[in-house]
Amino acid sequence: TVIRDDQMDTTPEASEEESFKNLVIAQVNDYVNVRSLPSEEGEIVGKLYDDSVGLFISEENGWYQISSGSVTGYVKAEYCVTGDEAVELDV
Numbered sequence: 001t002v003i004r005d006d007q008m009d010t011t012p013e014a015s016e017e018e019s020f021k022n023l024v025i026a027q028v029n030d031y032v033n034v035r036s037l038p039s040e041e042g043e044i045v046g047k048l049y050d051d052s053v054g055l056f057i058s059e060e061n062g063w064y065q066i067s068s069g070s071v072t073g074y075v076k077a078e079y080c081v082t083g084d085e086a087v088e089l090d091v
Contacts, residue, residue, distance in 0.1 A: 007089070016035035021082070021083050021084070021086070022055060022056050023053050023054070023055065023056060023082060023086050024048075024054045024055070024056045024064050024066045024075065024080045024082045024084060024086070025051060025052070025053050025054075025080060025081050025082070025086050026048040026049060026050050026051065026052050026053075026054075026055070026075070026079060026080050027050065027051075027079060027080060027081055028079050029050065030049070030050060030052050031047040031048060031049045031050065031052075032047070032048050032075050032076065032079040033046075033047060033075070033082065034046035034047060034048055034054075034066070034068070034071055034073040034074065034075055035073050035074045035075070036073055036074070037074060038060045038061055038062075038063035038065070038074040039063075039074075043073060045071055045073045046068070046069075046073060047073035048066070048068060048075055048080075052068070054066030054067060054075070054080075054089070055067045055068065056082050057072070060074070061075065062076065062077050062078070063075065063076055064076075064077050064080055064082065073080065
């Protein structure tokens with residue numbers, strides 16, 4: 001099948017590695033709590049289970065702000081991997 005040049009999709013696709021760099025992957029025995037604030041005092045608004053993925057938003061004082069499904073909140077960074085470590089996991 002031949003496609004005319006003007007019909008080709010020229011939108012650059014993100015490489016798999018680039019797409020993993022914006023992800024947070026839980027690395028725990030069961031789950032990590034997702035909290036409303038970047039503190040253990042924050043209300044628990046959800047759970048991120050082992051090897052589950054959230055979208056990285058920001059980092060603040062050892063906490064990652066993430067979005068996963070309908071939940072946006074904070075997880076302790078020590079229980080998750082992101083960036084190059086997430087790329088290496090390739091869950």
